[in-house]
Amino acid sequence: MSNKPNAREAIVDCASKLFFTQGYHATGLNQIIKESESPKGSLYYYFPHGKEELALTCIHRTSDIVTEKLKDLADTSPGIGEAMREFLLGMAEEAVSSSYERVVPFSFWLAVETSCVSEELRQACQTVFSDWQEVVKQHLMEEGVGETEAADKASVAVSLFEGALLQTLTFRDEQPLLAAAKLIPALLS
The missing domain is CATH 1.10.357.10 (Tetracycline Repressor, domain 2)
Known part of the structure; x- marks a missing residue:
């Protein structure tokens, strides 16, 4: 899990932007992790059921x-x-x-x-x-x-x-x- 107190918000902000601009199907979790600069563990910690x-x-x-x-x-x-x-x-x-x-x-x-x-x-x-x-x-x-x-x-x-x-x-x-x-x-x- 990230030490950043706003890791969840960074993931949601990034995912929203990507879903809105690329669409749901074209947006992958790895891209969200990379662009939100969050560790993979943070995404699965906050969103255990995934995309x-x-x-x-x-x-x-x-x-x-x-x-x-x-x-x-x-x-x-x-x-x-x-x-x-x-x-x-x-x-x-x-x-x-x-x-x-x-x-x-x-x-x-x-x-x-x-x-x-x-x-x-x-x-x-x-x-x-x-x-x-x-x-x-x-x-x-x-x-x-x-x-x-x-x-x-x-x-x-x-x-x-x-x-x-x-x-x-x-x-x-x-x-x-x-x-x-x-x-x-x-x-x-």
Whole structure:
């Protein structure tokens, strides 16, 4: 085991980056060990069940980060439409500042690629989308939207975010995220 107090975080950070940029299947544990500069024993100490357990950790961490960001914005914005607009504008800014390399749509590797690897990964991905949609849905309901309509709008909002991010990265152009940011308040009104 590594003497570094942050070996686990280094492994998760590195694995997330590699899973997002290369995909689940193209990322090997040896590459994660090498690029995280962690001893092999650290990886197996923290993730005794290997790559799938590590992927689950990355999925949960990504979900937590985005969910907290959405909640924070929703709690400090005049409405969920404005919160989602700010979220999308932030993603556009991050995409440009990272030369389109640090932001990857969740669905790109997690939901699409890993959901066919195992039922546990598929369920984890389902939970991620459900959690994000729940934040939007709950705020819409607080704004007076009925539950069914709020659930529909939340599903479309998350789909819009994921699709705009995927296009932004494919075209290496922030315009799809900016367009989504411009239109999402009307969608959620």
